[in-house]
Amino acid sequence: MKIATWNVNSIRTRLEQVINWLSENPVDVLCLQETKVIDQGFPLNSFENLGYHPYIYGQKAYNGVALISSQPLEDVSMGFCSVLKDLDPTWDEQKRVISGVIDGVRIVNLYVPNGSSVGSEKYEYKLRWLKVLGKYLQQLLLSNPAISMCGDFNIALEDIDINDKVKIENHIMASDAERQALKDVLDLGFADAFRKFNQEGGNYSWWDYRTAAFKRNLGWRIDHHYLTPVIYERAQSCIIDVAPRKLEKPSDHTPVVVEF
Amino acid sequence: MKIATWNVNSIRTRLEQVINWLSENPVDVLCLQETKVIDQGFPLNSFENLGYHPYIYGQKAYNGVALISSQPLEDVSMGFCSVLKDLDPTWDEQKRVISGVIDGVRIVNLYVPNGSSVGSEKYEYKLRWLKVLGKYLQQLLLSNPAISMCGDFNIALEDIDINDKVKIENHIMASDAERQALKDVLDLGFADAFRKFNQEGGNYSWWDYRTAAFKRNLGWRIDHHYLTPVIYERAQSCIIDVAPRKLEKPSDHTPVVVEF
DNA sequence: GGTAACGACG
DNA sequence: CGTCGTTACC
Numbered sequence: 001m002k003i004a005t006w007n008v009n010s011i012r013t014r015l016e017q018v019i020n021w022l023s024e025n026p027v028d029v030l031c032l033q034e035t036k037v038i039d040q041g042f043p044l045n046s047f048e049n050l051g052y053h054p055y056i057y058g059q060k061a062y063n064g065v066a067l068i069s070s071q072p073l074e075d076v077s078m079g080f081c082s083v084l085k086d087l088d089p090t091w092d093e094q095k096r097v098i099s100g101v102i103d104g105v106r107i108v109n110l111y112v113p114n115g116s117s118v119g120s121e122k123y124e125y126k127l128r129w130l131k132v133l134g135k136y137l138q139q140l141l142l143s144n145p146a147i148s149m150c151g152d153f154n155i156a157l158e159d160i161d162i163n164d165k166v167k168i169e170n171h172i173m174a175s176d177a178e179r180q181a182l183k184d185v186l187d188l189g190f191a192d193a194f195r196k197f198n199q200e201g202g203n204y205s206w207w208d209y210r211t212a213a214f215k216r217n218l219g220w221r222i223d224h225h226y227l228t229p230v231i232y233e234r235a236q237s238c239i240i241d242v243a244p245r246k247l248e249k250p251s252d253h254t255p256v257v258v259e260f
Numbered sequence: 261m262k263i264a265t266w267n268v269n270s271i272r273t274r275l276e277q278v279i280n281w282l283s284e285n286p287v288d289v290l291c292l293q294e295t296k297v298i299d300q301g302f303p304l305n306s307f308e309n310l311g312y313h314p315y316i317y318g319q320k321a322y323n324g325v326a327l328i329s330s331q332p333l334e335d336v337s338m339g340f341c342s343v344l345k346d347l348d349p350t351w352d353e354q355k356r357v358i359s360g361v362i363d364g365v366r367i368v369n370l371y372v373p374n375g376s377s378v379g380s381e382k383y384e385y386k387l388r389w390l391k392v393l394g395k396y397l398q399q400l401l402l403s404n405p406a407i408s409m410c411g412d413f414n415i416a417l418e419d420i421d422i423n424d425k426v427k428i429e430n431h432i433m434a435s436d437a438e439r440q441a442l443k444d445v446l447d448l449g450f451a452d453a454f455r456k457f458n459q460e461g462g463n464y465s466w467w468d469y470r471t472a473a474f475k476r477n478l479g480w481r482i483d484h485h486y487l488t489p490v491i492y493e494r495a496q497s498c499i500i501d502v503a504p505r506k507l508e509k510p511s512d513h514t515p516v517v518v519e520f
Numbered sequence: 521g522g523t524a525a526c527g528a529c530g
Numbered sequence: 531c532g533t534c535g536t537t538a539c540c
Contacts, residue, residue: 013532061533114529270522273524321524376540469521469523
């Protein structure tokens with residue numbers, strides 16, 4: 001099974017690129033982040049015409065996630081609150097979580113808050129959000145131990161996931177508290193699929209639009225696939241496909257594909 | 261001599277199309293309207309690299325005209341006021357007029373105000389602007405009887421210049437007062453080059469972006485070449501080149517080329 | 521429908 | 531740098 005994650009930074013702006021990529025890179029599920037469109041504006045037809053089944057969870061201007069599945073998904077759920085019944089419903093105001101089951105595997109697609117800068121209001125929200133994510137996954141694990149979680153985590157777990165031109169010290173996406181919050185989540189039983197196959201630095205999935213970061217390969221590896229043991233054991237590859245980032249008017253992120 | 265007029269609706273957005281067109285359609289002078297950029301932002305190099313001499317007169321966001329000449333122009337003048345010394349300088353706040361001499365022929369490039377709707381403040385401005393234009397041309401004619409005036413006139417002089425789906429009655433760009441104001445100007449000795457060669461309707465130079473007007477050929481002929489007798493007599497052709505309007509992300513206007 | 525400017529966000 | 535939302539203009 002092939003699962004791809006791609007923060008497309010607006011599905012409407014990137015539609016042609018996404019459709020082209022998907023045509024040449026068929027996957028079982030394509031997990032999109034930052035679709036940046038309300039559900040009525042999502043280009044469902046483009047994916048249906050390719051034979052895919054889109055499941056969308058969007059909002060105006062910001063955030064927004066989607067699952068583009070080769071076959072109908074089971075038990076699709078949008079947001080945290082449909083899984084965590086007692087959770088404050090404001091946690092679902094930002095559309096950052098969508099999940100569904102394919103061939104017995106639960107796919108969880110996340111757009112983790114960026115956090116703006118260390119110590120900011122948004123940073124605190126990011127940390128709290130990761131705590132909620134932990135509870136959400138605990139709940140999901142109760143009914144299904146086979147989870148493939150992916151998305152834009154907006155966190156580089158290790159220093160080798162970041163180009164060395166960056167002053168990592170207290171940098172957003174690299175601060176200790178963020179990393180620890182993510183590690184706490186992963187301690188539920190998730191392992192990084194990419195690191196099963198590759199121990200090298202210099203592998204990035206995101207390059208800032210500013211300062212010509214891509215041309216200078218000043219990137220970050222912040223888009224991940226995290227797998228629970230039953231899935232991790234059978235994982236065969238995890239590849240960052242840099243090609244889409246080279247196109248005209250690209251997303252700042254590029255797809256990452258895991259096969260298991 | 262070949263003179264082209266083209267309202268490009270932003271030279272920065274349309275640069276590639278304009279350069280491609282000019283490469284395949286060399287002219288002596290290309291007259292641009294709605295460049296929509298201040299002079300520091302005008303892509304001079306792109307034209308210079310093609311061997312042309314650009315003369316620009318732009319402003320922020322709106323209006324803006326330019327002469328792109330195959331050879332250096334003489335006696336280039338920007339705006340009304342440099343010709344009409346006693347004119348209120350506010351007439352040059354909107355950049356709509358540029359002129360220069362090539363091979364003894366004065367080229368006048370205009371972006372006539374649109375006028376918004378009949379009876380509006382902007383409509384009155386359009387009528388007053390055309391009166392000033394008349395005085396401007398009178399002054400120019402004193403020193404040179406050979407004038408080739410072109411541009412986006414935002415006026416369809418005859419009903420056959422407008423598709424018949426439009427209710428012409430008091431429509432902006434077709435009202436009696438506008439037509440009369442333009443006719444008063446033309447009475448100084450200008451004749452419509454296009455009508456020397458073509459008496460048919462259905463020939464348009466502008467199609468509204470809205471309502472799929474181009475696909476349905478619901479256009480207007482509002483981009484004109486008006487020639488004084490010495491030039492008009494030797495005119496050999498006047499062609500509307502519809503091709504650029506068929507491209508992706510086109511201007512709403514297409515080039516009109518006169519040869520004399 | 522498609523320009524541009526501006527401010528917010530990343 | 532490059533999204534979006536807004537406003538203004540055509």
